[in-house]
Amino acid sequence: xEAPPGGPSPWRKHGVTFGFLLPAVVFLTAWVIYPAxxxxxxxxxxxxxxxxxxxxxxxxLFSDERVVTAMKNNAIWVAVVPAGVTALGLVxxxxxxxxxxxxxxxxxxxxxLAISLFAVGVIWRIMYEKDPDSGVVNALIASGxxxxxxxxxxxTAKPSSEAVTGTPKGGIRLEETVEPGxxxxxxxxxxxxxxxxxxxxxxxxxxxxxxGITGVVWRDFKPGGGTPGEVExxxxxxxxxxxxxxxxxxxxxxxxxxxxxxxxxFEGVEGGQYEVVVGSATFANPFGGVSWLGEKLITPxxxxxxLWASAGFAMVVIGAGLAAISRDVLEAARTDGATEWQVFxxxxxxxxxxxxxxxxxxxxxxxxxxxxxxxSLAPEASRDNATxxxxxMWEKSFAGQNRFGFGSAISMFLxxxxxxxxxxxIRRFRAENG
Amino acid sequence: xxxxxxxxxSKIYPDGTRAVNVLDLEVEDGEFMVLVGPSGCGKSTALRxxxxxxxxxxxxxxxxxxxxxxxxxxxxxxxxxxxxxxLYPHLSVYENIAFGLRVQKVxxxxxxxxxxxxxxxxxxxxxxxxxxRALSGGQRQRVAMGRAIVRKPSAFLMDxxxxxLDAKLRVQMRxxxxxxxxxxxxxxxYVTHDQVEAMTMGDRVxxxxxxxxxxxxxxxxxxxxxxxxxxxxxxxxxxxxxLEATLExxxxxxxxxxxxxxxxxxxxxxSEHPGLQRYDGKKVILGIRPEDLEDSExxxxxxxxxxxxxxxxxxxxxxxxxxxxxxxxxxxALTDDVRELAKDVGEEITDDGESNAVLVGRFEPRSxxxxxxxxxxxxDTRSLHFFDPETGAGIYDxxxxxxGTRST
Numbered sequence: 004x005e006a007p008p009g010g011p012s013p014w015r016k017h018g019v020t021f022g023f024l025l026p027a028v029v030f031l032t033a034w035v036i037y038p039a040x041x042x043x044x045x046x047x048x049x050x051x052x053x054x055x056x057x058x059x060x061x062x063x064l065f066s067d068e069r070v071v072t073a074m075k076n077n078a079i080w081v082a083v084v085p086a087g088v089t090a091l092g093l094v095x096x097x098x099x100x101x102x103x104x105x106x107x108x109x110x111x112x113x114x115x116l117a118i119s120l121f122a123v124g125v126i127w128r129i130m131y132e133k134d135p136d137s138g139v140v141n142a143l144i145a146s147g148x149x150x151x152x153x154x155x156x157x158x159t160a161k162p163s164s165e166a167v168t169g170t171p172k173g174g175i176r177l178e179e180t181v182e183p184g185x186x187x188x189x190x191x192x193x194x195x196x197x198x199x200x201x202x203x204x205x206x207x208x209x210x211x212x213x214x215g216i217t218g219v220v221w222r223d224f225k226p227g228g229g230t231p232g233e234v235e236x237x238x239x240x241x242x243x244x245x246x247x248x249x250x251x252x253x254x255x256x257x258x259x260x261x262x263x264x265x266x267x268x269f270e271g272v273e274g275g276q277y278e279v280v281v282g283s284a285t286f287a288n289p290f291g292g293v294s295w296l297g298e299k300l301i302t303p304x305x306x307x308x309x310l311w312a313s314a315g316f317a318m319v320v321i322g323a324g325l326a327a328i329s330r331d332v333l334e335a336a337r338t339d340g341a342t343e344w345q346v347f348x349x350x351x352x353x354x355x356x357x358x359x360x361x362x363x364x365x366x367x368x369x370x371x372x373x374x375x376x377x378x379s380l381a382p383e384a385s386r387d388n389a390t391x392x393x394x395x396m397w398e399k400s401f402a403g404q405n406r407f408g409f410g411s412a413i414s415m416f417l418x419x420x421x422x423x424x425x426x427x428x429i430r431r432f433r434a435e436n437g
Numbered sequence: 438x439x440x441x442x443x444x445x446x447s448k449i450y451p452d453g454t455r456a457v458n459v460l461d462l463e464v465e466d467g468e469f470m471v472l473v474g475p476s477g478c479g480k481s482t483a484l485r486x487x488x489x490x491x492x493x494x495x496x497x498x499x500x501x502x503x504x505x506x507x508x509x510x511x512x513x514x515x516x517x518x519x520x521x522x523x524l525y526p527h528l529s530v531y532e533n534i535a536f537g538l539r540v541q542k543v544x545x546x547x548x549x550x551x552x553x554x555x556x557x558x559x560x561x562x563x564x565x566x567x568x569x570r571a572l573s574g575g576q577r578q579r580v581a582m583g584r585a586i587v588r589k590p591s592a593f594l595m596d597x598x599x600x601x602l603d604a605k606l607r608v609q610m611r612x613x614x615x616x617x618x619x620x621x622x623x624x625x626x627y628v629t630h631d632q633v634e635a636m637t638m639g640d641r642v643x644x645x646x647x648x649x650x651x652x653x654x655x656x657x658x659x660x661x662x663x664x665x666x667x668x669x670x671x672x673x674x675x676x677x678x679x680l681e682a683t684l685e686x687x688x689x690x691x692x693x694x695x696x697x698x699x700x701x702x703x704x705x706x707x708s709e710h711p712g713l714q715r716y717d718g719k720k721v722i723l724g725i726r727p728e729d730l731e732d733s734e735x736x737x738x739x740x741x742x743x744x745x746x747x748x749x750x751x752x753x754x755x756x757x758x759x760x761x762x763x764x765x766x767x768x769x770a771l772t773d774d775v776r777e778l779a780k781d782v783g784e785e786i787t788d789d790g791e792s793n794a795v796l797v798g799r800f801e802p803r804s805x806x807x808x809x810x811x812x813x814x815x816x817d818t819r820s821l822h823f824f825d826p827e828t829g830a831g832i833y834d835x836x837x838x839x840x841g842t843r844s845t
Binding site: 329331332334335336337338339340341342345349350353354356 | 489490510511513515516517519523524525526527528536537539541584594
């Protein structure tokens with residue numbers, strides 16, 4: 004472009020241009036361009052840097068088991084996270100437009116964004132602990148499970164005398180069958196005091212009843228001795244035990260629960276011989292926790308933590324996009340006869356498309372370079388399964404292996420993955436400005 | 438096709454503001470009803486309540502036989518045209534028009550038939566593939582209309598559909614919408630703040646002010662018999678001149694005393710406004726339409742007591758007529774209505790005790806008056822308007838004083 008006559012001299016004009024460009028040029032050259040070129044150069048040399056090996060490091064990428072796992076994992080991340088974050092952000096953004104306490108809700112969703120991903124990893128590692136007593140995720144699952152299915156009261160119980168036989172798995176039963184009018188004494192032992200339900204009371208001997216079978220389930224153990232098979236003072240009945248009445252053929256006929264004093268009753272039993280059994284549910288082990296940090300679940304666990312940390316960003320950006328949609332257009336759709344879902348699907352979503360694309364592409368780029376959350380969340384033992392490309396690059400180069408040639412090749416590979424999305428982004432910027 | 442009926446409908450906002458206050462209005466089947474009033478008078482809110490975009494706080498709203506208070510917008514069988522047009526920016530003109538049919542799962546060939554038909558009526562055929570942003574304002578307006586008519590709704594609701602167009606286009610679209618509505622014979626509620634639109638388009642016009650209905654009448658009745666000062670001042674352009682006057686007995690009739698001048702009101706005035714009898718010796722507000730003022734040179738044969746003398750301040754020649762602004766020695770009417778009307782056109786009136794009212798007269802182009810002249814101006818006393826200075830109500834006969842008049 005020619006300088007207009009009378010304008011500043013060309014030299015001065017270019018001087019100003021260079022003056023403004025200089026800081027960016029210096030910093031970008033020192034911290035981006037030079038390291039990138041140097042890394043590429045380094046990737047063509049052996050790990051010790053003394054031998055030019057052409058592209059051997061690159062071909063080696065695909066035969067290194069951990070690097071291949073990392074690539075697979077990165078593929079999973081790219082497949083799940085951008086879509087997940089965008090969808091979650093959309094749901095939250097739409098919800099916050101309609102709920103009360105929207106500000107508090109937004110704050111809660113947005114807050115994880117203020118936490119570094121490394122710290123997010125640390126937080127979730129604790130939350131994912133296997134033992135429901137220390138890991139909140141498993142604690143939640145445990146309480147949910149207990150609400151649906153009552154846990155067994157006596158995971159460790161054993162028969163106390165020879166009159167009672169069986170195993171916890173198949174159920175513990177009286178050795179001899181009982182007929183109507185008879186009584187059943189089911190003594191159990193090896194129950195730690197802390198496992199005893201609090202409501203348990205002194206066990207009571209059952210009274211025989213005509214046409215019925217009565218019985219008692221109790222903790223047949225008295226400190227300092229006692230007679231097995233007999234209900235004695237200071238021995239507690241076991242409440243809430245499920246007792247089954249089975250015909251001699253083995254079929255279940257009736258079920259009863261024990262009272263606080265351990266007694267139970269079956270009324271109106273027809274003549275014949277019956278087995279009295281304490282069902283296996285009573286001896287079920289409590290929920291031991293899901294092994295989130297184990298080899299199988301570590302990647303899903305990482306994805307969940309990452310979604311939690313990123314949904315807030317998507318919510319805010321999409322929320323801003325929603326606010327920018329003209330209310331008139333939505334109202335026009337309603338008066339045009341569209342249901343709320345049709346308004347959302349046919350008007351809101353298409354109008355949000357540019358914003359959704361921004362979120363999606365930003366997330367792809369973020370996910371390709373994911374590193375810190377994997378390092379802090381995945382325990383050493385499952386890191387083989389959790390690893391991602393950026394983490395591999397660091398492990399191979401800096402975590403003691405000093406394989407700088409190989410590490411550089413991983414870097415260049417990762418860089419190549421970014422290129423399509425960078426081009427996409429640049430095109431979009433141009434389209435927006437043009 | 439169906440009528441729309443407001444029964445004691447109110448809109449009350451959480452802060453207690455009554456945007457619409459106990460509105461009773463019946464729009465007949467096939468009628469073109471215009472809601473008009475200054476901004477903030479509740480006309481748009483009333484319309485949006487019909488559309489189902491605004492909840493109804495009190496009262497009953499019927500479309501046809503149905504009470505629609507709690508019917509969702511989509512089920513009301515209405516079509517709305519917005520001031521901003523509210524076209525779907527991501528859809529082509531064709532899809533914009535087809536949207537309402539698509540969401541109702543109308544078969545494809547039927548959609549095609551109706552869209553093509555609507556496009557033909559509105560002259561949009563060549564633009565069907567374009568996106569709204571590639572259209573001019575007038576074309577967008579047509580698309581908005583197309584979107585409404587293609588659905589064959591039982592009522593059209595139009596919220597200032599022409600106010601984003603330039604003046605020339607507005608005149609053109611005004612007649613087009615009018616023609617379209619007559620052809621389709623669909624009940625229409627049209628909201629505008631432009632009284633010219635109201636007068637030219639409406640079968641009937643409902644004037645609203647501060648959420649309250651002032652008067653519903655045909656345009657001519659509204660013009661000839663405004664129920665109060667507000668309606669008188671709002672309808673008509675240039676606006677009605679309003680002066681304070683005192684009534685006196687005079688030659689068997691009345692005379693209006695304006696400052697040091699006296700305007701004779703013949704017997705016909707009293708016979709047309711029997712209510713004036715009660716204002717003997719009292720103040721009234723005299724309303725004179727600009728076209729009832731004429732250069733006395735042109736309107737020959739007027740007695741002197743049918744003229745007001747005034748000094749010409751401004752002469753606007755429009756070719757077919759001349760707008761003459763002249764000051765007479767009389768107090769301008771200063772009521773809340775007048776102040777509000779002035780505010781609506783962006784003026785602030787202060788009562789500085791000045792007794793020089795400036796009147797606007799619509800003179801024949803033959804008039805030779807010049808700025809600075811003091812001339813007698815003939816007043817056509819047959820069509821004067823009288824209002825009570827306290828209530829603002831129009832003075833007709835005893836019954837008229839109350840009829841249709843609402844507390845202001």
